[in-house]
Amino acid sequence: MQQAGRARAVPYLFLLPALAAFALFYLWPALNTILSSFFRWSVLSPWTVVDPGRWQFVGLGNYLEVLGDGRFWNAVRNTLIWLVIFPIVTTAFSLAVAVLVWETARAARIFRTVFVLPMTVSLTAAGVLWALVYNPDFGALSAAIGVVGLDGARLDLGPLHLRLGEWLSDVGSLSLGITQIPLVNLTVIAPAFWALTGFGVISFTAGLTALNPELVEAARVEGANAFQVVRHIVVPSLRPAMVIVAVVFVIYALRTFDVVWVTTNGGPGTDTEVVAIPPCCSAG
Amino acid sequence: MARPRWLGTAAIYAVLTLLSIVWLVPVMTVVMTAVRPFAEIREGWWNLAGASLTLDNFGRAWQEAGLAGKTMNSLIITGFSVASTVAVGALAAYAFTRMRFRGRGLLYFLLITTMIVPVQIILIPLLPWFRALGFSEGSWQPFLGMVLVHTGFGLGWAVFMLGGFFASVPRELTEAGQVDGAGHLDEFRRIVLPLALPGIVSFAIIDFVFVWNDLLLGLTLLDQEHQPLTVGIANLQSAHLARQDVISAGALLAILPPLVLFVVLNRFYVRGLFAGSVK
Numbered sequence: 001m002q003q004a005g006r007a008r009a010v011p012y013l014f015l016l017p018a019l020a021a022f023a024l025f026y027l028w029p030a031l032n033t034i035l036s037s038f039f040r041w042s043v044l045s046p047w048t049v050v051d052p053g054r055w056q057f058v059g060l061g062n063y064l065e066v067l068g069d070g071r072f073w074n075a076v077r078n079t080l081i082w083l084v085i086f087p088i089v090t091t092a093f094s095l096a097v098a099v100l101v102w103e104t105a106r107a108a109r110i111f112r113t114v115f116v117l118p119m120t121v122s123l124t125a126a127g128v129l130w131a132l133v134y135n136p137d138f139g140a141l142s143a144a145i146g147v148v149g150l151d152g153a154r155l156d157l158g159p160l161h162l163r164l165g166e167w168l169s170d171v172g173s174l175s176l177g178i179t180q181i182p183l184v185n186l187t188v189i190a191p192a193f194w195a196l197t198g199f200g201v202i203s204f205t206a207g208l209t210a211l212n213p214e215l216v217e218a219a220r221v222e223g224a225n226a227f228q229v230v231r232h233i234v235v236p237s238l239r240p241a242m243v244i245v246a247v248v249f250v251i252y253a254l255r256t257f258d259v260v261w262v263t264t265n266g267g268p269g270t271d272t273e274v275v276a277i278p279p280c281c282s283a284g
Numbered sequence: 285m286a287r288p289r290w291l292g293t294a295a296i297y298a299v300l301t302l303l304s305i306v307w308l309v310p311v312m313t314v315v316m317t318a319v320r321p322f323a324e325i326r327e328g329w330w331n332l333a334g335a336s337l338t339l340d341n342f343g344r345a346w347q348e349a350g351l352a353g354k355t356m357n358s359l360i361i362t363g364f365s366v367a368s369t370v371a372v373g374a375l376a377a378y379a380f381t382r383m384r385f386r387g388r389g390l391l392y393f394l395l396i397t398t399m400i401v402p403v404q405i406i407l408i409p410l411l412p413w414f415r416a417l418g419f420s421e422g423s424w425q426p427f428l429g430m431v432l433v434h435t436g437f438g439l440g441w442a443v444f445m446l447g448g449f450f451a452s453v454p455r456e457l458t459e460a461g462q463v464d465g466a467g468h469l470d471e472f473r474r475i476v477l478p479l480a481l482p483g484i485v486s487f488a489i490i491d492f493v494f495v496w497n498d499l500l501l502g503l504t505l506l507d508q509e510h511q512p513l514t515v516g517i518a519n520l521q522s523a524h525l526a527r528q529d530v531i532s533a534g535a536l537l538a539i540l541p542p543l544v545l546f547v548v549l550n551r552f553y554v555r556g557l558f559a560g561s562v563k
Contacts, residue, residue: 008385010383010468011379011383011384011385011388012385014375014376014378014379014383014468014472015375015376015379015391017371017372017375017376018372018373018375018376018395018439018443019376019391021372021432021435021436021439022394022395022398022436022439024432024436025406025410025432025433025435025436025437026398026406026436026437027394028409028413029406029407029409029410029413030401030405030406030409032406032409032413033405033406033408033409036408036409046412047409048412097300097303100296100299100300101300103293103296104293104296104297104300107297107300111300111304114304114307114308115303115304115307117311117543117546118307118310118311119493119546120493120539120542120543120545120546121497121539121542121543122496122497122498122499122514122538122539122542123497123499124497124499124514124517124518124538125497125514125517125535125538125539126310127521128314128517128521128531128532128534128535129310129311129313129314129535130310131521132310132313132314132317132528132532133309133310133313135528137326138325138326138327138328138329139313140309140313140328140329140330143328143330191310194307194310226292251400251402254402255402255403255404257404257500258499258500258514258518261499261518262517262518262521262522265522276402276404278404278407278500278503278504
């Protein structure tokens, strides 16, 4: 009987360290976040769960305050830009790169390495690298645009106002009726796009390796062209990988603040501020 | 079949070569800015006429900008965090893949959520909590606190990935061991761990990159003396607006360790990502 009791405890002993770390540094703070959101507190009189005497219950007051704050909605808009642009563009692009690299049997390893390497670069460093590329005085982007005579070019096309040159302050805007989209958000997204494309490439390459070559060969024999093979055989077989890659990118879009902080610090003004910028680091 | 096959292949090579060049531009920029005197860079780093090499920028980043200490901090935090996450995560992953017990599904689900939920959710209460536990002062205490927080956050990935590798160790092997009278701990140490070693290494590399590259936790939880390299770089970026040479040297320092690890252990790394993405 005691033997059985001990045997039953064994799994929990294996789990004990994990559950302790999880409870102390994740669950407990998370519960505190939820609880404290219903109380009034500030930096000077912080909310504490162990001192009910100081609790000041405000119900949904904090939520209503945030919902009435224009700056919050500005950050929500920018986060939505991230959420729409980043996962879709990065997933589609890395899928295209993975398929193209797959077609080049001989140089595949070299190409793949080029796209995968930036994955090891932190988004902080990626932001630093791209700030150099974006530098209006000696950055490669302005120089490249200058070669075709477009540096400092302005383009006004209906709702679209494009400004080339000041890549991290004024890139123009796109009017959508209800809101103006500052295009500088796109130049802030680019470093993350550059760094994380590798994740998609690796994932899709894994899917492509698992693809049955006989199926592709059979389709070719039947007279399918390269585009049809990709469209009807390759892409469908990569659907599970696409879901995972897209989900990972959505998570990144939601939590990323490093790039924003390093490149523009949420600016100019609050044009690139996102919801995930922690209280310590917003431009104020 | 009007179009010859080689034309398509040539087009693919052309597109990929062009994209590769674009992909390498940021890296070239940072390397060139770091190893050349700043005066030369003002004409554009691609301008190689009369180019000279210098290590001054690294010296300045290392000493004046204080990145030497921050590099040490990053090494300490990352080394111990990875060791701790692997140890704690391996035990848990073993329990989840090899044992049946009450609450298994719920506990697994809870741990997995750490993969998805952004750190920001817990950041504000974490700071006073960190202080209350005594991790905000002292010489080694902040490191310990940071290692524990990283362990808590790496657990989801650890359980998910290591669980996948453990599950691929044939059950017959472990059942034979149990008949022999070996306990779970023996089985874990003698059979599952050695057989899943490649998987463990690949997870360790991924966790290394993850912890090394963290900015948010280091920035919020740690004081100046304990902050990691990422925080040092980010501060340089906002403080020295015109010191791109020093910042570049610093950024290279920050990029190198995960990059070297990646190149040396490339096979493991890729395998780990495959395991994470295919399932």
